Amino acid sequence: MTRIVIADDHAVVRKGLRQLMFEADDMTVVGEAASGDELLTVMRSRAVDVVILDLTLGVRSGLDLLKHVKSEFPRMPVIILSMHPEELFAVRALRAGAAGYVEKNSSPEELLKAIRRAARGGTYVSADIGEMIAADIAKGGAAVLPHERLSDRELEVLRLLGSGMSVTAIAHVLNLSVKTISTHRTRVLAKTGLRNNADIVEYVISNGLR
Numbered sequence: 001m002t003r004i005v006i007a008d009d010h011a012v013v014r015k016g017l018r019q020l021m022f023e024a025d026d027m028t029v030v031g032e033a034a035s036g037d038e039l040l041t042v043m044r045s046r047a048v049d050v051v052i053l054d055l056t057l058g059v060r061s062g063l064d065l066l067k068h069v070k071s072e073f074p075r076m077p078v079i080i081l082s083m084h085p086e087e088l089f090a091v092r093a094l095r096a097g098a099a100g101y102v103e104k105n106s107s108p109e110e111l112l113k114a115i116r117r118a119a120r121g122g123t124y125v126s127a128d129i130g131e132m133i134a135a136d137i138a139k140g141g142a143a144v145l146p147h148e149r150l151s152d153r154e155l156e157v158l159r160l161l162g163s164g165m166s167v168t169a170i171a172h173v174l175n176l177s178v179k180t181i182s183t184h185r186t187r188v189l190a191k192t193g194l195r196n197n198a199d200i201v202e203y204v205i206s207n208g209l210r
Contacts, residue, residue, distance in 0.1 A: 002026060002119045005042050007033040007065075008054040008081070013104075017052060017081075020108050027115065036065040043073060050099075050118050052111075055082035055089060061156040063089075063096050070097040077118035081111070088208060090129045096152065100124030146192035147207065154191070157184040161197055162204025 004027055006017050014032050021027045030046055033039035035057055043051070051069065055062040066078055077099035082089060090101035099118035102111050114124035147155060160170045171181045194200050204210055 001028050002115065003028055003030045003047055003049045004052060004115065005029070005031040005033065005039065005048050005050075006052050007036075007039040007057065008052075009034045009057045010054075013054070017111075020111070024112055027112075036068065039065065040068065040072070043069070043076070048076065050115050051076060051078045052081050052115070053078050053098075055080055055084060055093070061152070061159070063093060063152045064156060066093065066096050066098060067152070077121070079111070079114050079118055079124070085208060087128070090125065092148075092152065092155075094123070094125070094129075101129065145207070146194070146203070147209065149191045150188060154184050154188050157181060158188050158192075158200060159204060159209050161185065161188070161200045163210055164201065 004021055006014050006021075006029060008014050008017070011034070014034075018029045018032070021029045030048060031042035033042050039051070039053070039057075042048075053062050053066060053069075057065065062080060062082070066080070069076060069078055078097065079100045079102060080089070080093045080098045081102050081104060083104045085103065093101050100114040100123060102114050102124070110126075117124045147158060150158060156174070157170060160173070161167075165173070167181045167185060168178055170176075171178045174181070188200070189195065192203070194203055
């Protein structure tokens, strides 16, 4: 029996996933979490085989949390479940240590397939992402879109700025100094060629990064 923890900040999503796991005869949900801190608490308190992690827990990045999980539990398979199209974040998530990336509009069977593969120690990617990874390797990992040049933290700052948050508010949410966030913002502008926050908001919206 595969023991699963669901980390998503929407109760209705967790309930739906729990029901899906209940109907599968080889899986059981041993915990739920609505935040990163809750997830780590659950993982430290019980045996877990696979984690299903929302890409965004509130305003926090699931990629950042993924790194924390993999640092403390390096062998733990983590499936990223996201409302964002896989072409935007899947490769980045896999590079950060995810065992798979599944869109929330995928079929239930696809998620179950990903969980089973991750539980066996494998990695799940769709055919499209497999082609994307192959193409990325073929071109030497060169980024195509401006935001692909960003580090995970810079991407997180870009998305938060694009949602209309101020540098001060982002510093509070990420528990970093205003100076640090300002530095990230400067790097975001330099790497993407965007000029100001208005450009960032437009870019984030047009590329589906919110």
